Amino acid sequence: MADSILAFWMLHAPVLSVLLPAFTAMGLLLLGDGGAASGLGGGHGDGRATGRRLLSMASVLLGTLMAVGLVWRAASGELVVYELGEWPAPFGIVLVLDRLSALMVLLTYGVAAPVLWYATGGWDARGRHFHALFHFQLMGLSGAFLTGDLFNLFVFFEVLLIASYVLLLHGLGRDRMRMGMHYVVLNLAGSGLFLIGLAMLYGVTGTLNMVDLGLRVAQLTGDSALIARAAALVLLVVFGLKAALVPLYFWLPGTYAAASAPVAALFAIMTKVGVYSIIRTHWGIFGVEGGEAALAAQSWLLPLALTTSVLGALGALAAHSLSRMVAYLTVSSVGTILAGVGLFTPETLSAALYYTLHSTIVIAGLFLLVELMAAQRGSAGDKLRPAVAVREPVLLGLMMLFGAASAAGLPPLPGFLGKLMVLQSSSGLPAQAWVWSVVLVVGFFTIVGLARAGVIVFWHLQPEPEAVAPSGSSLKLLSAAWAFMALTLALALLASPVKRYTDATALQLVDTAAYAEAVLGKQGGAAAHTVRPYDGSRSAPASSQPAAETAPEKVLP
Structure with a gap:
């Protein structure tokens, strides 16, 4: 039995990390909500409140164990590509497990478990559906870290942002309402810019799969390369807003200060989604091997x-x-x-x-x-x-x-x-x-x-x-x-083993050949992008593949 469970997890590990908080949130909604109770530690009289807390905490602990398993699996250097619906990339939706995504999922649950334990001390009873919203946010965070497609990164962004809108207002109060309005408006504007950046990239490359984008952007020249560079800067603005990068940081101090303590603590991982997205786009797509759009x-x-x-x-x-x-x-x-x-x-x-x-x-x-x-x-x-x-x-x-x-x-x-x-x-x-x-x-x-x-x-x-x-x-x-x-x-x-892991993570991110082979199965496209670590002292190299050539297309069977 244990072997069967382990084999099932090994086969479906990436998607299970997204589905676990999603199904938990839906189960919590079906359990209903007894309403808010006043005072820290309120709500203990409701038997369903205890059931919600047990289910919520058990799911987070299980998710933490799964996240540890993801890091253990990724530590070997294996790139796990999960094709939803068995549609191959770049036509279908894929989840990609590598060292970086596994590390960020583990960090998410490392924060979520103590925060949820703290919230069950009474904060969860000060508003409606706290636990369901908490798990919807975990779903969005896990999906954002595991997706291999920019459009689905946008989708998971919206999932975690919608949950964060309500969590920010949890417990109500004038300051939370005021800062919540600012937070919602700014993030809606950021989402609009996100779509504009995606449209610009899709217009010149015809794809939004991250690995495929990296290959195609490297081949762009002339006006197409300029549009790609402009799209890169638009995405930098979007992710800079999420990460609270100057001059787009002004929303964060008041918003986090107004949130309840467990929500603000959970939001500590939110800025790292912006950082992660900057790494994925500006290292993987517009990195050193990005041709005329390199290091935009x-x-x-x-x-x-x-x-x-x-x-x-x-x-x-x-x-x-x-x-x-x-x-x-x-x-x-x-x-x-x-x-x-x-x-x-x-x-x-x-x-x-x-x-x-x-x-x-x-x-x-x-x-x-x-x-x-x-x-x-x-x-x-x-x-x-x-x-x-x-x-x-x-x-x-x-x-x-x-x-x-x-x-x-x-x-x-x-x-x-x-x-x-x-x-x-x-x-x-x-x-x-x-x-x-x-x-x-x-x-x-x-x-x-x-x-x-x-x-x-x-x-x-x-x-x-x-x-x-x-x-x-x-x-x-x-x-x-x-x-x-x-x-x-x-x-x-554990600084030494953790540093060895982050060293391997950084080297894996610049190995575009391995990503192309794992995600797209492109030996030719991968070979054209030799790994050359950037030492910070030279200009971005031109793409080693002639501009006139194009990467071989994958056709549907």
């Missing part, structure tokens, strides 16, 4: 990323609330990640991927910690102003110190290791001085901003206590924050 975003991506990192750190330094400070740290971390991506070398990409794991885990944990501290500060909440002393100053102080050290990049935590990897990988590149200066200055600003917040929360106290003393944190809520701390420590202890 190179002159834009690195300066914008460095600027994003600096402005995010300055925003955290000037923030007037803890949640807004953590939101600005999210922006700053995205800038550091995209700086590694924008240098366009396998070494810098590997460092950026390691830092992605660290920043996502730490930011998610900080959002939960902020609410734990705010709940004990009376009417001040998470505002950075004097308030009553927290009931658990030692426990929360140590957790704050650990989170601050991780976010600032102090040794020996993974934030330090990730930044060190970025600095080392950029050595010898033309932009080394800029990268080093920005990373070091941003680290200093981050330390100052977090130290300022810690001093205000734990030392600037009101002389008279409030009438009702806040209660301490429940073990259930604390354990979710501790889970993120444990993941942070694990990332530091």
